Amino acid sequence: xxxxxxxxxESDGPGGxxxxxxxxxxxxxxxxxxxxxxxxxxxxxxSRVAAEVTPHVASLELRGVSGGEVVREGAGSxxxxxxxxxxxxxxxxxxxxxxxVAAFTDGSETPFDLxxxxxxxxxxxxRARAGTPPAVRLGNADTLxxxxxxxxxxxxxxxxxxxxxxxxxxxxxxxxxxSGRAGRVIEDVIQTDAALNPGNSGGALADSAGRVVGIxxxxxxxxxxxxxxxxxxxxxxVAALLAEGRVRRAYLGVVxxxxxxxxxxxxxxxxxxxxxxxxxxxxxxAALAGLRRGDVVLxxxxxxxxxxxxxxxxxxxxxIGVPLPVTVLRxxxxxxxxxxxxxxxx
Numbered sequence: 001x002x003x004x005x006x007x008x009x010e011s012d013g014p015g016g017x018x019x020x021x022x023x024x025x026x027x028x029x030x031x032x033x034x035x036x037x038x039x040x041x042x043x044x045x046x047s048r049v050a051a052e053v054t055p056h057v058a059s060l061e062l063r064g065v066s067g068g069e070v071v072r073e074g075a076g077s078x079x080x081x082x083x084x085x086x087x088x089x090x091x092x093x094x095x096x097x098x099x100x101v102a103a104f105t106d107g108s109e110t111p112f113d114l115x116x117x118x119x120x121x122x123x124x125x126x127r128a129r130a131g132t133p134p135a136v137r138l139g140n141a142d143t144l145x146x147x148x149x150x151x152x153x154x155x156x157x158x159x160x161x162x163x164x165x166x167x168x169x170x171x172x173x174x175x176x177x178x179s180g181r182a183g184r185v186i187e188d189v190i191q192t193d194a195a196l197n198p199g200n201s202g203g204a205l206a207d208s209a210g211r212v213v214g215i216x217x218x219x220x221x222x223x224x225x226x227x228x229x230x231x232x233x234x235x236x237x238v239a240a241l242l243a244e245g246r247v248r249r250a251y252l253g254v255v256x257x258x259x260x261x262x263x264x265x266x267x268x269x270x271x272x273x274x275x276x277x278x279x280x281x282x283x284x285x286a287a288l289a290g291l292r293r294g295d296v297v298l299x300x301x302x303x304x305x306x307x308x309x310x311x312x313x314x315x316x317x318x319x320i321g322v323p324l325p326v327t328v329l330r331x332x333x334x335x336x337x338x339x340x341x342x343x344x345x346x
Contacts, residue, residue, distance in 0.1 A: 042149075045208050049151045050163040052210040056080045056136035057203055058087060058102035059155035060112070060126070062094065073097040077154035077203035078112075078126060079212060081238075083135050085110075085128035088238065089202030090217050090228075091117040094124050102128055105161040116245035118237055122217050122228055124202075125241045136204065139211030141190060141229030144168050152194040152216055152225065154203025166194030172307070173226065188309055189226050190214045196225030233313045240316070248317035250341035252324075253284020258307055259296055265329060273306035274298045274329060289339035295328040315341060 062074040076093030080086070087102065098114030110130035117124035144150075148168045155162060170191035190205065196216055205214035205227040214227030228234065240247045259276035266272045274296040280287050297305055301314050301324055314324070320343045327336050 045149060046151055046163070046165045049206050049208060049210045050153065053136060053151070053153050053204050053206045053212065054105055054161050054163065055133045057153045057155075057161070058104050058132070059160045059199075060087075060089060060093060060100055060102055060202065062097040062100040064097045073100075075155070075199055076201045077199065077216070078102060079136055079202070079204045079215065080128075080132050081135050081138060081212075085130075085132045086115070086242070087112065087126050087128065087132070088215055089124050089126060090215065091119045091122045091124040092217075093202045094126065095119075102126075102132070103160060104133060106133070108132075116241035116247075118241060118247040120249070121234070121237050121247070123215065123234065123237055123241070125238060137211045138230050139207055139209070139213040141188070141213040141231045141234075144171060144190065144207070144213060144229075146171060149208045150190075150192050150194055150213070151206045151208075152192065152196060152200060152203060152227075153206065154196075154200035154216055162200075164195040166192050169193045169224075188229050188231070188307070189217075190229055192225050192227065194225060200225070233309060236313070236316060248320065249344040250315040250317070250319035251285065251344040252311070252315065252339060252341055253281035253286045254291065254297075254311075255279040255281075256297065256311070261296070261298075261329070269298050269304070269334075271298070271304045271306060275305055275307070275311065277328075285339045285341050289326065289337045291326065291328065291337060291339065292330070295330050295335075297326060297328050298334065299327045300324060315344075 056079060058078045060076045060078045061072060063070050064073045073096045074093065076089055078087035078089040081088050094114050094117055100112060101109055102112045103109045110128040110132065112126045112128045115125040115127050146168050150166060150168055152164045168190060173189040173191045200216045203216045204212045205216055207213050213230050216225060216227045218226040237247055255278050256275035257278055258273050261272060261274055277291060277293055277295045280291050280293050299305060300311050305311055319341050321340060323338045323340050325336060326339055327334055
């Protein structure tokens with residue numbers, strides 16, 4: 001928008017004469033475009049993030065052998081997260097092949113091999129056989145807020161180093177995933193309006209400080225992209241993939257949704273939300289422990305829970321076969337049960 005400054009009326013009074021053309025200082029100022037400075041600031045942030053993060057994002061080309069010839073079996077993106085060449089990507093990117101070639105924006109290329117994949121979180125770790133750029137900075141998606149600027153960097157449609165920007169349009173989304181017969185919901189998925197296209201999968205979603213807070217995973221519709229959050233749970237999954245090549249999970253057998261607590265219960269429990277059980281799988285550890293549909297879970301393992309991630313972050317290998325105390329609200333009363341998780345199998 002352009003703001004025009006009107007000239008002061010000419011006069012014969014002191015300091016000027018009619019027709020002299022003298023103008024006060026304000027009238028001699030050029031028009032001001034008030035949108036320009038804001039646009040420049042926005043552009044500067046996006047450009048700075050792109051310059052910092054893009055060198056750490058690889059274009060992954062998956063390759064296999066068919067009929068004795070090397071063939072292309074897929075493509076995606078990967079993010080270097082260690083200085084010794086480990087890259088984070090999506091499990092669905094490497095599902096058809098465990099090896100390929102990683103190309104970086106500086107023109108360097110290196111073969112890579114699959115270290116481990118976890119379809120239930122849609123995360124995978126691959127390692128370059130040769131040198132890579134140093135590790136990108138990882139952030140914490142749990143600190144994001146709706147409306148916050150984010151920058152998506154990847155290789156959509158084979159176009160390396162593509163950058164799009166947008167905002168966090170929603171938090172706490174759920175993304176159903178499946179591996180064989182086992183199903184899981186990735187909780188706290190980041191929804192953004194930064195444009196994502198095929199090939200962006202496995203790329204970086206960065207905040208305005210250049211920290212990677214998500215791994216782009218899906219295009220959910222026009223103007224709607226989803227990213228797996230980088231947080232404490234993600235770090236545990238990555239650690240398991242690095243150590244064992246897979247993620248062993250404990251299984252309870254419940255389906256839950258967040259639910260507000262009555263004020264009296266909230267005051268007594270010291271929390272405002274719990275998890276209402278909408279389904280308890282027959283024969284599951286939760287059913288054997290006596291949990292019922294309609295129960296509101298207040299704590300698991302003596303720790304309060306208010307979202308599904310609160311349970312899922314506990315259900316890793318160390319919880320298998322270990323008694324797990326669960327406190328629920330049932331018919332206005334707090335009930336304690338002990339569940340013994342089993343190992344989740346495909």
